[in-house]
Amino acid sequence: MSARSEPPWFQQARDDGGLVVSDPPKFDLDSYIANYKGKTRIARLLHIGQTSSYLSNDALRLAISEAREGKDVELYLRVVKVFHEIFPEDPVSQTDTNWVDRVQREADAESRRLEAELRGYKNNLIKESIRMAYDDMGRHYQHIGALGEAVKNFNKEREYCQLPAHIAIMVNRLINAHIEQNSWISVEANVQKLRGLPQKPGEGEKLEAKLSAAQGLAELSTQQYRRAALTLLDCNPRMIQSRLEDTAADESYGEVITPNDIASYGALCALASMNRTELQKNVLDNTKFRNYLELEPHLRRAVSSFVAGKYSQCLDILSAHRTDYILDLYLSPHYDQLVSMIRNKAIVQYFVPFSKVTFSALATAFKTNEDDIIESLTELIGSYSLPATLDLEDGLLVANTAETRAEMFKAAMGAGQDYEKVLQSRLLRFAVSNANLDISSPKQQGVGNGTGAGDLLMGREYNAKGKGKPTKGFF
Amino acid sequence: MTDPSLSVEALASAITNAEPHTFTPLHSHIVYEALQTKSYTAVLPVLDNDIYKITGDNSARSDGASPTQPLFSHALTSTVKIRYQEVVSYFLYGGMIYLAVGNYDRAILFFELATVYPANNTASKIQVEAYKKWILINLFHNGKLPSLARHLGGQHHRILTSLAKPYEAVVEAFQNPDAKRLAETVNIGQAIWAQDLNTGLISLVLRAHQRFAISSLSKIYRSIPIKKVHQLAFSASTTHNEVYEYIANLIASGQLSATLTVPGSDSGNAFLRFTSPGTEGPNVENQRIQLAIIQQTKINIINEYVKEMTHTLQMSRPYLESLHKSKKKNPGGDPSNNGAANLGIGASQYLAEDEDEYLEAL
Numbered sequence: 001m002s003a004r005s006e007p008p009w010f011q012q013a014r015d016d017g018g019l020v021v022s023d024p025p026k027f028d029l030d031s032y033i034a035n036y037k038g039k040t041r042i043a044r045l046l047h048i049g050q051t052s053s054y055l056s057n058d059a060l061r062l063a064i065s066e067a068r069e070g071k072d073v074e075l076y077l078r079v080v081k082v083f084h085e086i087f088p089e090d091p092v093s094q095t096d097t098n099w100v101d102r103v104q105r106e107a108d109a110e111s112r113r114l115e116a117e118l119r120g121y122k123n124n125l126i127k128e129s130i131r132m133a134y135d136d137m138g139r140h141y142q143h144i145g146a147l148g149e150a151v152k153n154f155n156k157e158r159e160y161c162q163l164p165a166h167i168a169i170m171v172n173r174l175i176n177a178h179i180e181q182n183s184w185i186s187v188e189a190n191v192q193k194l195r196g197l198p199q200k201p202g203e204g205e206k207l208e209a210k211l212s213a214a215q216g217l218a219e220l221s222t223q224q225y226r227r228a229a230l231t232l233l234d235c236n237p238r239m240i241q242s243r244l245e246d247t248a249a250d251e252s253y254g255e256v257i258t259p260n261d262i263a264s265y266g267a268l269c270a271l272a273s274m275n276r277t278e279l280q281k282n283v284l285d286n287t288k289f290r291n292y293l294e295l296e297p298h299l300r301r302a303v304s305s306f307v308a309g310k311y312s313q314c315l316d317i318l319s320a321h322r323t324d325y326i327l328d329l330y331l332s333p334h335y336d337q338l339v340s341m342i343r344n345k346a347i348v349q350y351f352v353p354f355s356k357v358t359f360s361a362l363a364t365a366f367k368t369n370e371d372d373i374i375e376s377l378t379e380l381i382g383s384y385s386l387p388a389t390l391d392l393e394d395g396l397l398v399a400n401t402a403e404t405r406a407e408m409f410k411a412a413m414g415a416g417q418d419y420e421k422v423l424q425s426r427l428l429r430f431a432v433s434n435a436n437l438d439i440s441s442p443k444q445q446g447v448g449n450g451t452g453a454g455d456l457l458m459g460r461e462y463n464a465k466g467k468g469k470p471t472k473g474f475f
Numbered sequence: 476m477t478d479p480s481l482s483v484e485a486l487a488s489a490i491t492n493a494e495p496h497t498f499t500p501l502h503s504h505i506v507y508e509a510l511q512t513k514s515y516t517a518v519l520p521v522l523d524n525d526i527y528k529i530t531g532d533n534s535a536r537s538d539g540a541s542p543t544q545p546l547f548s549h550a551l552t553s554t555v556k557i558r559y560q561e562v563v564s565y566f567l568y569g570g571m572i573y574l575a576v577g578n579y580d581r582a583i584l585f586f587e588l589a590t591v592y593p594a595n596n597t598a599s600k601i602q603v604e605a606y607k608k609w610i611l612i613n614l615f616h617n618g619k620l621p622s623l624a625r626h627l628g629g630q631h632h633r634i635l636t637s638l639a640k641p642y643e644a645v646v647e648a649f650q651n652p653d654a655k656r657l658a659e660t661v662n663i664g665q666a667i668w669a670q671d672l673n674t675g676l677i678s679l680v681l682r683a684h685q686r687f688a689i690s691s692l693s694k695i696y697r698s699i700p701i702k703k704v705h706q707l708a709f710s711a712s713t714t715h716n717e718v719y720e721y722i723a724n725l726i727a728s729g730q731l732s733a734t735l736t737v738p739g740s741d742s743g744n745a746f747l748r749f750t751s752p753g754t755e756g757p758n759v760e761n762q763r764i765q766l767a768i769i770q771q772t773k774i775n776i777i778n779e780y781v782k783e784m785t786h787t788l789q790m791s792r793p794y795l796e797s798l799h800k801s802k803k804k805n806p807g808g809d810p811s812n813n814g815a816a817n818l819g820i821g822a823s824q825y826l827a828e829d830e831d832e833y834l835e836a837l
Contacts, residue, residue: 381695393698393736393746403751409763416770421584423777424525425591430784431498431529432593437559439594439602 009086010053019332021323022053029058038255039075039143039180040329042066046079047329049086055327056086064092072145073104107144114140131160138173147181164199168207175214179256184218191215209236210253213262217330220265225338226273232266233282237291257330263292265331267299271314272341276307276349311346312367318342347376348386355399362397370395480514487521496527496780503561506568515576522569522581527780529557560601563592567605574608574676579616583609590635591626598634604671606635610642611676614649618687641667645677649684654710657684685709689722690731693749701735701745715743722747 006022014020029048033041045063049056060083067076077095084093114137121129138153154174161167171194178186191211199207212235219228239252240259252258270283283289283303293300298317305313318339325335343366350365351357363373377397380386387400432438486505493499502521509518570585589605613620624632636643641664648660661668661677668677688708692699705718725731737745788794 378695389693389697389749390695390699391697392700392703393748396697398697413766413770416767416774420770420774420777423774423781424527425588427527427777427780427784428529428588429593430788431527432559432562434787435529435557437529437557437562439559439563439592439597439599 006053025323035258044329071143074145127160150177184222187218209239225269229269233289260295263296272338357397359395479512483514483517498526498529563601594631596630598631603638615679615683698748
C-alpha cells in the first residue's frame, strides 16, 4: 500500500481536538468488517477512515466500494468527500456522477412504484398487504438513507399488525432505523415497548439478546454507563452461538453490533461504574456474561486485576488496547472518559485503607510522575470523590479525620438556631398581622378595619375593598 | 453638659422593666437615639431581647371578644398607634448597631427580619436598604448568600432585587475567584455605595474576598507552599512578600486558623499549614453543655409565646366558622384533629377545653 506517512489532514484534526490514532490496531481490517453486515459497515469504515491515519486509505476505499453497492446516494457522497479531503490526489476520490444520477433516478422510481402499490392496497383494504407495503416502503427509505421517512412508514405499519410476530418485526425495524439515526431515546423507548409485549416462548428468547444489545448501546451512547453495564452484563448469550454457526443468521445482530462489542462495552462500563465487590459478582461470577467475556480475554484479565487491587496492571491493559477501542464507532467518544473514570476509581480505592500515603508511593503504583498524580488528586478532592487533603510540605495525601462529636454538636446547635429563627419569624408575622402592621401600598392601607388573628390563619389580608389577598413574609 | 447616652440608658431601663419580648413605640425611639448619640452598649440589652409580640393600641375587634394581648400600660404609649415603619426601621437600625459593635450574626438576623417583613405586593424603602446591607454582610461574614426567594411574595421580591441590582452584581463578582473582577465591579458602583452610606461595608467585602479565597484552599490542601497560594489566590501583581505579610496578619488576627513554617530564613520557601480552629481543651464538654442549656432556655421561652399565639388563633371567629363548616360536612369527624392539621404546630394539646360552647354559639 502507499507510504505510511501521515496525511496532513490528520494533524489538522488533532489540532482541532479530534481523536486520531496512528498506530496499527490489533485487528485486521477485513476480518473485522466481515463481522458486520448492512450499512453499519460503511459507517464503521468511515469512522475508521477518519480516525486512524494508518488504516485510513484502506478503510475509505472499502467504504466507497461498499457504498456503491448500496442505494444511499448521500452516504456515498459523504464518504467520497472525506476521502477527497484526506487524499486529494487519489483517483478513487473523484465522484462518480453517472452512478449518482442513475441511483437517484432508480430510487425515485422505486419510491413512486411503492407508493402506487400502497395506494392500491389501501383501496382494497387488505390489512396484511397494506402492512407489507408500509414495511417495504420503510425498508426502501432506509436503504436510500431517508431515515425520517423510513421511521414514519414503520410507525404507520403499526396499526396493520395483527400478530405479535408482525409487531416484533416492525419494532425491530424501528429500533434499527433509530440506531442509524443515533436517536437513542427512541431506541430505548422502543425496546421497552417490545419488552412489554408477550411473545411466543421461542421467539421471545431470540429477541431478548437483540433488545439487550440495542438498549445497552443506547445507554452507552447517552453516557448512562452504569445502566449500560447492567443491561449488557445481563445479555442473553444465544447471539454468540447463532453467529458462530452462520453469520448471516437472523439472530446475529451483525447489522448493529457483534458479541465482541457487547463484551467490550459491558466490561468497560462495568469497570467504570462498579466497585470491586460488584465487579466480582456481576462480571467475573456471571455465568451468562462469561460467554461474552471469553471473546475478549484481555478484558477479563483487566477486570480480575482491578478486583485483586492490581490497578496499574488493569490500566496497562486498557491503554495497550486503546487504539482498537478508539476505532470502534460507538465506543470512540466515550473511551477516554471511561478510562479516566476507571483510573480515578482506582486511586480512590487504593487510598481507602490508608490514613496517609506519600505522593511517590502513589505515583509508583500508578506508573506516573508525582506532578501528574497531584493533579489527579486535586481534581478528585475538588469533586468530593476523595475525602482527603494534600500536604504539599511533606508530600503526603492525608485522609480526613471526622471529629464526629464536634460535628454532631455543631449540627445540633445549628438545628436549634434554625428552629429559633423560624419560630421567631412566625410569631412576628402573627403579631404584625394582628396589629395591621403589614406594609401595603398607600391605597390599600386600611386602619382598624377589624381584621384579626383569624384572617391570618386563612392567609388573607383584607384591603380597603374587603377582598382577600395572600401575604407572605416571616416564613 | 449632659451625657447623651443617658437618654438611651433611661429608655433602655424603661423597656427592660416592661413586658419582655414585646415591641413598643419606645423601641423605635431608642434605636434612633442610640445611633444619633453613638451609645451602643446601652441599647444592646434591648436588642438582645428578641421580639415575639407587638403591643400598642390594638384595634377593636369586630366580634367583641376581649383583646388577648395585654395593653402596655405606660401613659406614654397606650394612646399612640404604632406604624409599620417603626417596626421595620427598628430592625434596620438595630442591625446597624450590631454592625457597629461587630456582632455580625445578629446584624444579619436583624436585616433579614426587616427584609422579609410582611409586605402586600409591595416593598418599603426601608426594606430595600436593609436588603442591601444584608447582602453585603452575608458576603463579608459568610462568603455566600442564603436564598430568600421562598420567603418573599413575588412583587416584594422583584422590587427588592431590581432596586438592589448593583449589589447583586457584587455578589456575582464575589463568587468568581478572580479578585480583579470584584475590584472592577466595586469601582463602577462607587457613587452608589457612597449614596447608600455603604462604602465601609463594601471595603469589608473586598477584604473578605481575599480571605475566603485563601480559606477555601483548606478544602484541598493541608499544607501548601506560599508560592502556590500566591498563584492560586492572589493577583499576579502582588509581590511574594506582600502575600506573606498578608497571610501572617490574617493568622495573627485570628481570622485564619493556620501556621506558617519557614524552613531556613528565607520566606520564599514558606509553607502554610491549615489547622482546625480551636483545639479541643479539657473544658470543651462543659462549654458545650452551657451552650446547649442557654439555647434550650431560649427555645422554651419561645414555645410559651407560640402556645399563646396558637390559642389566640383558635379562638378567632373565621377559624371557628371553618371548623363548624367542616364539622357539618363530616359529622363523625373529630374537629380537634382537623384543627391540629391546619395549624401544623402540633397544637392539639393546646386546644381550649370549652371550645364546644363557642361552636354551638355560631
